[in-house]
Amino acid sequence: MKTSSSPSPQGFNVNKINPLWYLAIGVATITLSHMTFSIEVMAWVSSVPFLIYLSLTQGWKSRLTFFLAFVLAWTLVVAKIISEPIPLVLTFLYSIPISLFHLPAYLAWSRFKNQKYALFLFPVIMIIMEWIQYTFTPLASWGVAAYTMHDNVSLIQTVSLFGLAGLSFLIYWVNVSIATIILKRKTAISTFQLPVIMLFLLIVFGSIRYDLSKSNGVDTVTVAAVGTDSEVSGLPLPSKKSNEQNKTALFERTRTAADGGAKIIAWNEAALFIMPEEEQEWIKSIKELAIELNITLVASYVTPISQTPFRYENKYQFIDSSGNITHSYLKHQPVPGEPAVQGTSPLKVIDVTGTKIGAAICYDYDFPYLAKEYGELGADMVILPSSDWRGIDPVHTEMAAFRAVEQGHSVLRSTRFGLSAAITPYGEMASQMSSFDGNKKIMYAQLPAKGVTTLYSIIQDSFVYLSIGFLLFFIVTTIRSKKSAPTIQRS
Template sequence: MTSQLGWLGLGALLMLFTNGSGMVPILVWFAPAAWLIYLDRGGHWLQLPFLLAANVLVNFVVWRGIIPAPGLLYYLIAGIYALVYFLPFVAHRLLAAGKPSFAATLVFPAAWVALEFVFQRWVTPYGSWASFAYTQADSLPVIQLASIGGIAGLSFLMTWLASVIAWCMRSEPGPQRRLRGVLVGGFVLLAALAFGHIRLAQPVDDGEVLRVAGLAPDILLDQEVGRVVNEVRSGAALSPERMRRLERAAERLNADLLERTRIEARAGARLVAWSETAARLLKSDQEPFLARLASLAQEEGIYVLAAMGVWNPGGQPLLENKVVALDPAGRVAFEFHKARPIVGAESMLIEAGDGKIGELQIEGARLGLVICHDLDFPGFLRQASNADLDLLVAPSNDWPLIAKLHADMAKMRAVENGVTLFRPTSGGKSIAVDGKGRSLAVVDHPANTIVAFLPVNGNRTIHGIIGESFSWLCVFALLAMFGITIVSKRRES
């Protein structure tokens, strides 16, 4: 019993470093193994309740400052995530614990991918947050696996190797079978790394290159607007005097964005994109502002992706979170509304868009556009592959504690779909990466301008073609394993 609790405690300690702001990438590969060993070394009825309690406590700590929810709501959301990611361990306990066959190592990863897929696709409104795959974003050879199986393929590899470690720690296999298990696990890992290195051997700039610039609002001007908005959020009336203050502050912010856009155009940028809701304006001021923007695009001969937050006091929706795309002739090419507003923080204020990626032909390349949280939904981003996009632009807005993690999540969409990604971000990390996740440019907050030379030659990936097939395979495999186990037990009885 004491030995078992030691593995439980070790697992809890390691799991504290598997996600969130204190994540240590290498530990993510080993952390689940400790809890699998704990489950393999005994059958007392408190095993699973102890494990659930440990996982709940871990999640309470890991997601602090990252889940933007107050008070008890934070603990409710973190607790739900803890319960979901506890279920693969339950599947292991029911289907694999004590089984001497090496095939039993497949139960835990199949359960992990299947349950994560179902949860992220149909249950949580927050997309693919918490996936283990994102923890490896800095290891380029490893994440190339996402071009085949998506984040599900990488999560499967990581959890399967943890399962192999736990299997090798059992007493049943014996030295020879244990050695074979180590060799099989090592071979699969080396094969994955070899695939990654081969894929990365292709040069970064092997096609047409487009100079682009991304702009976030000036911090001081942004704070000036924010002070007025926060007064209203705190209950102050939107009086005529306060409305005038808001309009004046917004005009200064917007004028600065227009001037900086002109500066980047004259420096050579063919495309200028603003971060999420960079411009702020009232609905009544939208047409005059767009006319100024169109004149700028036409005068400088550039494409502009103007991300803006449009207030509509007394109307519905109260706020529009959108991007207006203008071509060098000053024409509006499309208007894209955020497809996946954050439930709670945004969903009460804005209406979701039509769910179709904004598309634009730019100098022989196909450009697509989404906004921030849209990138957290791999299924939604399949449109990038289906449309054969060469470049994906994603204006975003973050806060310091999630800056790196959210940028890493965005990078994975580029690898999955083989598309160059440009992500101008306010309050976080602005990045430009190619279709293999290689960094082309990066700028951290509080810097508010990013310039990059982007290859615009998208490459179809296996994942882009087969989509979520691997996740579905894991779902069916898990159901089949449960079915076989139930039938076997009935025959035995």
């Protein structure tokens, strides 16, 4: 592994520290920044040690060592969300691909960091690769930098402007600016004043937007998330007796929620396992329940279609207060490895007393494109039957809040093995209930009857497309500068 050095003023000198220490620090900062048990402030410096390492070292051995350390960092990140019943091998199915998606930005910056406009090369490539990941791969948006701000309601408002890409760009811009300042021992407008000003303005914008959302009263609708006693997630299937007990408890809680004033009720994902030969009778019973209680019911359940190999339909029935099934829905984005039949039907919104309501299932809403489709359909609220596990609780529900802010609609997330939440179009948890707490598995909430229009719902991924344009511009200008550079004649 080759190292490069350059003279620097007295004081702290990055060259005096073994470059491997920067890798070790980088592993720690990445691990502390993402997913569960994360420290928000670490995200603003998480890439800095890796960028410094790449700047100080050269050669293929250096880059290989960096990649192995980077994979280790993301393996530790993903390992934080692995708990029963998820197998440990799933760690590498996410950590290695995420590392590969992030790798080009680091390598490109280390190669061209002295070129004009190179400061923006790192954040631009990072958000392009994140966008490719959550738009075109089954990895969804896990590992996206913007999610590190899930506890910062002011900064979350940024995604109403430019989506995940805008907030991720700011985080990566700050990271590369800090690394540049440390390496060059000087500041510039683009490495200090501009990112600081932009961060300040976005915090001010987010604070004002969030506060203004509470300055005027809005019409609301009473909703409820109702949980199941079923803990079945695969084979063996539940016995007929236990299934009947779970059904009875689920119906009783639904009646209690309706008596409490809920007009829209959502069950969690896989609330029950219904055998194919029993499904028609089952559907009849839930239609009668909706009529009896005069409610709109999103009834989510699983129908096994084979046991060797194990395959099932992960679905919901959307039933109006007249007992009509407005539509059925199969999960559009099964989790990698989930033996579910993938749904392909067009999304629908249903007008319920003036509120346009759509629905999806759990992992579906880790994909911004699906929420964008509901934005285009004018959804005011999206119901999200979900089933998590201890490792991704509560971060998975907090990720759904980003979809709400992006598209300006409320989200009702009814969750088994995790956090149920009623989320406003501003990312606020109007109500929440953990299935791990002692409770009656009924969560009530008041959600706005109407959504709000966001800039992002109009311009969609324009910020990403501009970034692609910048990358092409950078490539062209770099090639031209190399061609026009004077050559040294040898005699």
